[in-house]
Amino acid sequence: MSAVPAEPELDAQLDLQLDPAVAALLRHDPAGLVAAVVQQHDTGEVLMLAWMDDEALRRTLTTGRATYWSRSRGEYWVKGETSGNRQWVREVRVDCDGDALLVRVDQEGAACHTGERSCFFRSLPGVEGGAA
Amino acid sequence: MSAVPAEPELDAQLDLQLDPAVAALLRHDPAGLVAAVVQQHDTGEVLMLAWMDDEALRRTLTTGRATYWSRSRGEYWVKGETSGNRQWVREVRVDCDGDALLVRVDQEGAACHTGERSCFFRSLPGVEGGAA
Numbered sequence: 708m709s710a711v712p713a714e715p716e717l718d719a720q721l722d723l724q725l726d727p728a729v730a731a732l733l734r735h736d737p738a739g740l741v742a743a744v745v746q747q748h749d750t751g752e753v754l755m756l757a758w759m760d761d762e763a764l765r766r767t768l769t770t771g772r773a774t775y776w777s778r779s780r781g782e783y784w785v786k787g788e789t790s791g792n793r794q795w796v797r798e799v800r801v802d803c804d805g806d807a808l809l810v811r812v813d814q815e816g817a818a819c820h821t822g823e824r825s826c827f828f829r830s831l832p833g834v835e836g837g838a839a
Numbered sequence: 840m841s842a843v844p845a846e847p848e849l850d851a852q853l854d855l856q857l858d859p860a861v862a863a864l865l866r867h868d869p870a871g872l873v874a875a876v877v878q879q880h881d882t883g884e885v886l887m888l889a890w891m892d893d894e895a896l897r898r899t900l901t902t903g904r905a906t907y908w909s910r911s912r913g914e915y916w917v918k919g920e921t922s923g924n925r926q927w928v929r930e931v932r933v934d935c936d937g938d939a940l941l942v943r944v945d946q947e948g949a950a951c952h953t954g955e956r957s958c959f960f961r962s963l964p965g966v967e968g969g970a971a
Contacts, residue, residue, distance in 0.1 A: 729964070732961070732963075742874055744876050746885055751878075751883020752883065753876055753883075756876060756934060756938075756939040767966075768963065768964075769965065771966055796966050798962055798963075800961055801959070802887065802888060802958040802959050803952065803953050803955070807888040808963075809885050820935065821935050826934040826935045827876075827932040827933070827939075829933050829935075830930055830931070830932050831861055831864075831900065831930075831932065831933060831940075833858065833861070833900040834928050
């Protein structure tokens with residue numbers, strides 16, 4: 708009812724920022740990214756490693772669907788959007804120095820594009836030494 | 840007893856190369872590094888994220904003590920050498936595209952320099968959405 712024009716673009720822009728308190732915890736690499744370790748929340752299995760910028764983290768936190776920045780394709784990708792192997796986010800943690808995230812998810816199907824459950828399916832030979 | 844001089848430097852150099860079959864699996868970043876996700880082998884807890892070059896991986900595989908490259912200090916560090924919180928390596932896996940390692944260890948004490956067991960001790964607010 709007012710003659711004052713709305714500023715939808717400005718409003719949208721403000722809504723679309725990562726919480727500044729969260730952003731302040733992050734220490735980005737020169738490309739603006741932090742590493743995201745992805746773990747199945749109940750079994751503890753490490754599924755994959757991906758990358759996030761602030762916007763990918765914002766989308767992940769606000770949608771509950773794991774969203775990454777593809778360094779090779781130069782675009783955001785919602786995990787499972789094409790494969791159907793979606794990741795439902797249960798919790799995101801940040802490490803002590805802010806350059807890595809731990810994304811605890813419920814993974815549908817295979818996390819790896821090869822069809823393996825985890826991207827870490829190859830064991831390297833040669834561990835000698837050993838533990839108590 | 841021979842008059843032919845030994846070539847210890849050459850021998851040592853050859854001995855000190857990462858297995859070429861392993862090196863060929865890795866896709867390094869421009870700094871020659873791959874990310875190393877470190878996980879407690881029996882509980883599945885993700886402890887930290889660090890970085891390795893080929894030499895750090897070679898030392899890790901041949902000594903059974905987790906050894907990383909410190910990007911901030913520009914040197915190798917054997918985890919726990921000063922703190923006593925050593926990591927005994929049980930297995931190292933490589934991911935599908937070769938730019939990340941999963942180092943499964945037996946962690947003595949705290950993995951984090953803050954004294955926390957894991958570096959990922961802070962949970963971020965704001966996961967909405969959710970899973971089945």
